[in-house]
Amino acid sequence: MVLAQPAQAQSILRDAETESLLHDMTAPLVTAAGLSPSDVRVVLVNDDSINAFVAGGQIVYVHSGTLQAAKTANEVQGVIAHELGHITGGHVTLAGRGYQEATGITILSMVLGLAAMAAGAGEAGAGLLAAGQQAAVGKYLSFSRQQEASTDAAGVKYLNGAGISGKGYLNFFKTMQQLEYRYGITRKVEYMLSHPVSSERIAAISESLQASPAWNKPLNQDWEERFKRVQAKLDGYLLPPAQALQKYPESNQTIYAHYARAYAYHRGGFPEKADAEADALVQAKPTDPYFLEIKGQILLEAGKPTEALAPLRAATEGSRTNPLIATTFGHALIATEDKANYDEAKKVLRIAVARDDQNPFAWQQLGTVYDRMGDPARAALATAERASMMGDARTAAISAGYAMGGIPQNTPDWIRAQDISMTSQHALEDGKKKRR
Numbered sequence: 001m002v003l004a005q006p007a008q009a010q011s012i013l014r015d016a017e018t019e020s021l022l023h024d025m026t027a028p029l030v031t032a033a034g035l036s037p038s039d040v041r042v043v044l045v046n047d048d049s050i051n052a053f054v055a056g057g058q059i060v061y062v063h064s065g066t067l068q069a070a071k072t073a074n075e076v077q078g079v080i081a082h083e084l085g086h087i088t089g090g091h092v093t094l095a096g097r098g099y100q101e102a103t104g105i106t107i108l109s110m111v112l113g114l115a116a117m118a119a120g121a122g123e124a125g126a127g128l129l130a131a132g133q134q135a136a137v138g139k140y141l142s143f144s145r146q147q148e149a150s151t152d153a154a155g156v157k158y159l160n161g162a163g164i165s166g167k168g169y170l171n172f173f174k175t176m177q178q179l180e181y182r183y184g185i186t187r188k189v190e191y192m193l194s195h196p197v198s199s200e201r202i203a204a205i206s207e208s209l210q211a212s213p214a215w216n217k218p219l220n221q222d223w224e225e226r227f228k229r230v231q232a233k234l235d236g237y238l239l240p241p242a243q244a245l246q247k248y249p250e251s252n253q254t255i256y257a258h259y260a261r262a263y264a265y266h267r268g269g270f271p272e273k274a275d276a277e278a279d280a281l282v283q284a285k286p287t288d289p290y291f292l293e294i295k296g297q298i299l300l301e302a303g304k305p306t307e308a309l310a311p312l313r314a315a316t317e318g319s320r321t322n323p324l325i326a327t328t329f330g331h332a333l334i335a336t337e338d339k340a341n342y343d344e345a346k347k348v349l350r351i352a353v354a355r356d357d358q359n360p361f362a363w364q365q366l367g368t369v370y371d372r373m374g375d376p377a378r379a380a381l382a383t384a385e386r387a388s389m390m391g392d393a394r395t396a397a398i399s400a401g402y403a404m405g406g407i408p409q410n411t412p413d414w415i416r417a418q419d420i421s422m423t424s425q426h427a428l429e430d431g432k433k434k435r436r
């Protein structure tokens with residue numbers, strides 16, 4: 001689990017297990033919505049308030065607080081089905097040149113800037129907005145009553161179409177409404193700001209949800225089980241360690257409690273206790289790639305990279321080279337400072353960057369291994385890739401230019417360096433024009 005921090009108030013949380021679960025439980029809804037599961041991305045925002053939103057493109061943003069507060073995976077599916085309705089309804093189109101030109105993390109950081117503003121965080125997001133984007137922010141902030149009604153109906157359609165019970169959808173809405181009655185709209189329930197839930201809305205969707213054959217279908221046990229693990233993991237990783245340990249005391253010997261405590265002890269600075277919790281997990285499920293991942297991560301971050309190799313290698317293989325896990329493995333291989341490990345590091349990191357276009361840390365690690373192996377041109381190419389992903393056109397242009405000088409012409413890496421060089425030169429020139 002890593003935080004991808006684009007230096008704004010909010011950050012994106014990347015975790016192989018959570019992303020895999022969100023993908024799997026969202027795919028049937030995406031298909032029912034007439035979209036392609038490979039195009040739609042669910043992005044986890046590190047924020048303990050309850051919210052979900054779309055902000056252009058086919059990306060659904062879900063606050064970690066939503067996952068932590070939901071009672072079931074089925075509730076989260078309801079929330080996502082609704083957000084998909086905003087995408088298919090075309091309710092958010094962030095027009096404006098700057099937005100369209102931005103890619104990858106840049107989009108994410110801009111969008112998160114918008115989110116921070118919407119949340120009343122004020123200044124935090126303001127600096128990110130170019131003048132041309134102001135109009136779009138209003139669009140993001142509130143949908144019309146009519147749009148919400150049609151989106152509610154779309155959510156119902158997608159749940160029913162996917163054969164997934166709408167109980168969670170209804171339940172989540174009811175919970176939101178109760179929270180509003182009890183506390184008024186607070187920061188914790190931003191969802192109510194973006195989607196004010198009323199009794200009329202609940203009544204409007206109830207009938208068609210209950211009429212579906214899916215209504216009484218039992219919950220999918222695979223998703224629900226994986227969801228409980230993810231909830232425990234998020235609690236352990238995100239709650240203040242003392243609070244997490246209170247919620248999951250030592251007397252609780254379930255898998256979930258071990259999982260939460262492994263992270264809580266790790267973050268609280270108790271590496272031995274964290275290691276013992278990870279051992280309990282691996283003992284319970286010796287081939288579970290995510291248990292092996294946390295085992296290796298704890299060892300790596302405790303300064304024992306060599307010991308981390310076996311669990312991380314097994315986690316990488318067991319996850320069929322999930323790019324996030326492979327990146328941690330590559331990092332551990334490099335951290336051993338043993339030349340014999342560099343080839344394997346290069347191999348797994350190359351797979352990681354090819355499969356994941358949102359991971360600047362993987363490019364940083366790949367650059368490091370090229371550098372250590374005496375290939376400064378490809379190290380520069382990695383720097384250019386990373387800078388380009390982060391929206392740093394200047395560094396991207398300089399590094400790509402350097403890379404082109406050291407890589408044989410017209411080979412794939414050289415062509416890639418040329419692409420980055422040209423794209424970032426254009427971005428720099430555009431930036432100059434705008435400032436005039």
Ligand SMILES: [Zn+2]
Binds near residue numbers: 143
């Ligand atoms: Zn909505």
